[in-house]
Amino acid sequence: MTIEQRTDTGPADERLAPTPSADRLPRRLADFATLGDALDYAATGVRGLNFHDARGMLVRAYTYRELRDDALVTARRLVAAGVGPEDRVALIAETGPEFAALFFAVVYVGAWPVPLPLPTSFGGKDSYIDQLRTQLASCDPVLLVYPPELGEMAGEAARLGGVTAIDWAELATRDAPEAMLPEASPDAVAYLQYSSGSTRFPHGVAITHRALLNNLAAHSHGMEVIETDRCISWLPWYHDMGLVGCFLSPVANQMSTDYLKTEDFARRPLAWLDLISRNAGTSMSYSPTFGYDICARRMSSQTRASDRFDLSRWRVAGNGADMIRPDVMQAFVDAFADAGFKASAFLPSYGLAEATLAVSIMPPGEGIRMELVEETELSGRDPGIANDNGHPRRYRAIVNCGRPARDMRVEVREEDGTTLPERAIGKIWCSGPSVMVGYFRDPDATAACLADGWLDTGDMGYLSDGYLYIVGRAKDxxxxxxxxxxxxxxxxxxxxxxxxxxxxxxxxxxxxxxxxxxxxxxxxxxxxxxxxxxxxxxxxxxxxxxxxxxxxxxxxxxxxxxxxxxxxxxxxxxxxxxxxxxxxxxxxxxxx
CATH class of the missing domain: 3.30.300.30 (ANL, C-terminal domain)
Structure with a gap:
């Protein structure tokens, strides 16, 4: 059964049909001046976003035309509420059509959407409220919009932070009087992104339309997007890989996408692979290492993966956002090769929110490639000197994270800024059109990592034959x-x-x-x-x-x-x- 022929029964409406993978609309690889222009173009086609429940059943097919229409109506509501250009609007980033429409509504108004996390990753109600309050204080929004079910926690965080808050169901009932929407400049800020580690001292990364579209084009060119590709994702929309890579990139590159909520993936991870199996076209799907690990562990050694899954059309199995572990990737191959998964589908990459997302991307089809690095090199000692204790030398497998993305330059430097030769381990710096303009209202933090257009990523690694290898986080x-x-x-x-x-x-x-x-x-x-x-x-x-x-x-x-x-x-x-x-x-x- 293919996703285009789906006839699942259950709580989802049987009459629903997902948006198609193919479209007569000529595909443009993110060559737009602004994010609003990208959605305007995608809305003239038939592709869109598809939202599934915890069992992988389709509950909403949401074309880009519907997304644009809803976003424009919501934009007029925001204008009526007093939201204007360069205002910040904080949005609790629940995976669904409401957040998608709100995000683009804020963009159409010329304000800056600020995606904020859901409570699933925090240690209880009080910790979540404290996290929200801290990030609200950092971005200083004129409005916090949240899902109705989070009303108590979001409302408390807003009250403590002195921020006006409204749930998006109530906002949807307000009048939407006609309003003139501004024309965005490519060099205007499109959104603020908090990195996943932003807790006690959060840094809102300011990304312009020009930087965003440049990086989204780098995605599609680097992954060699083809007409039959379809994105499948469970990644959260408050994280850069989920927001940029699996929400904004499909819009800008006119790709249909199927979503599971992150919390549903956590409960039923194999539903992710079910969605990939049902796709009649070619699949592109990303996950940190732990996502592959969970799926491999859930497969019983007594069960044949081919009895449930068909992963033979999974063209790009992206991996990023954390250290890539070869043993986990091999375990995934061992568990799902029987279902047609090919190890060559793995596509390691490296990126960070401060560079919009992608810094390096592995060319499709090359899979996981590693180099064994001797422990003395990793520890900063001369590799020619024997181990102090006379024990045999130890090696660590370092994964190849691909070549610099299109328009991105990468250097490895010593602490004093000296550029190091190939295979010398040092601090990774990058430069290109998609590097952030800075941290919002934090010139000291900006100056600490940006110099002459170059970004100090804070990560350690080395270059070898033009490929980037990540060793670890310098601060760790x-x-x-x-x-x-x-x-x-x-x-x-x-x-x-x-x-x-x-x-x-x-x-x-x-x-x-x-x-x-x-x-x-x-x-x-x-x-x-x-x-x-x-x-x-x-x-x-x-x-x-x-x-x-x-x-x-x-x-x-x-x-x-x-x-x-x-x-x-x-x-x-x-x-x-x-x-x-x-x-x-x-x-x-x-x-x-």
């Missing part, structure tokens, strides 16, 4: 006795032990009472047996010592304790802060 590096240690290496070492998985471990540096820096490793433990906890702690300590040669502070903590960013990634910085303030309380483990 643990430096002990002048040697660099990457937290990922420590975390991955623990994950190899039975009973642990990705996301269970956080490694970071702490200062001992004697003033020395040492690694601390927090490990989520599911055992309630005191003896078993003692055994696990000792096993973990020995494992980390074997891999790094260091003695670490090992702390066992309750499940679901480690904090996440709004996009679901582990937040080592927040874990460290919560540990040091005593908000993360380890189990007491005493020797008998």
């Amino acid at each position: 590096m643990i430096i002990v006795n002048g040697r660099n240690h990457w937290p990922q290496d420590i975390e991955w070492a623990v994950e190899q032990l039975p009973g642990f998985k990705a996301g269970d471990i956080a490694a970071f540096a702490i200062t001992t009472p004697g003033g020395e820096e040492t690694p601390a490793v927090l490990v989520q433990c599911r055992s309630s047996d005191e003896g078993e906890r003692l055994r696990l702690r000792d096993t973990i300590r020995e494992r980390v010592r074997a891999v790094t040669g260091m003695n670490c502070v090992i702390e066992l903590i309750p499940p679901r304790t480690l904090p996440r960013t709004s996009s679901g990634k582990l937040s080592r910085t927040k874990a460290r802060n919560l540990y040091l303030t005593g908000e993360i309380r380890p189990y007491e483990v005493r020797a008998a």
Whole structure:
């Protein structure tokens, strides 16, 4: 059964038909002056956005024509409410037609939409309200618009922040008197994007129409978009990969898209692969590493993937937003090769909100490529010098994240700004038309990462034969006795032990009472047996010592304790802060 021939029964309306993948409208690869121009053009075709429930059933087919019509009506309502050019309008980014129309309505008004997160990634009601309040204070909006079901939390955050708030169902009942809408300039700011790590000190990334359209064109050219392509996504719209890569890019490149809500994917991850299987055309779908990991783990070793899935037409299986792990990618191939998935479909990439999104993209069909890098190179020592302890050399597989995107330049630099040669590890800098104009109302933070048109990404890596390899995040590096240690290496070492998985471990540096820096490793433990906890702690300590040669502070903590960013990634910085303030309380483990 193809998606164009769907006859599913259940709560979804059987008469619904998804927007088609093909269109007679000549495809333009994001060659527009503004985002509004892009939607105006897409609305003359038949493609659009398709929203599915938790079981993958279609509940709303939303053509770009309908999206534009709704956005223009909503824009007039916003004008009547006093919203004008360069005002900020905060929007709770729930995946659905309401947010889509609101986002473009704010763009048509000349104001700046500011997508804000849903509560699913935060540690309860109070934490979510505090996060909203902090981001509202940062972007200083004239209005907060939210889904009705979040009225209590959004309303409380708005009240604490002194912001006018309204749920979008109420806004939809207001009159929409005729109003003259401004003509946007390509160099005007299109929206503000908060990076997934924006918590206590949020930075609103200001992206212009010109920067956005340049990056969206780079997506389509880099992935070699073809006529039969269709996007399938569960990524949240408050994160740059979900918002830019899987919402704005399909609009600007006139591609039909099928959506699962992020929380529905979390409950039923294989519904994502069901949607891909039903697509009669070719599929393009992105996920961080953990999404592939969850799906591979959900497949029973007793079940043939081909009994349920057909992944043979999955042309681009994108991977980004977090460190790409070759072992997880291989596990996914092992689980779904029987269903026709090809390893060559993997398309690693690298990007960040400060560059709009994409910095580098792997050419389609090349799949996951790796280089083994000796541990001494990663730690900043001369690789010609033998290991201090005489142990055999250790290597880490570093994934190739592709070539610089169209119009993007990438350099690897020393701390003093000196450009490094190929295969030398250093700080990654990038320059191009899609780099942000700066952080909103934060000139100091802007000056700290922008210099002469170049952006300091804060990430470490190297170039090899024109391809970019990412080693880690500079601020996460643990430096002990002048040697660099990457937290990922420590975390991955623990994950190899039975009973642990990705996301269970956080490694970071702490200062001992004697003033020395040492690694601390927090490990989520599911055992309630005191003896078993003692055994696990000792096993973990020995494992980390074997891999790094260091003695670490090992702390066992309750499940679901480690904090996440709004996009679901582990937040080592927040874990460290919560540990040091005593908000993360380890189990007491005493020797008998």
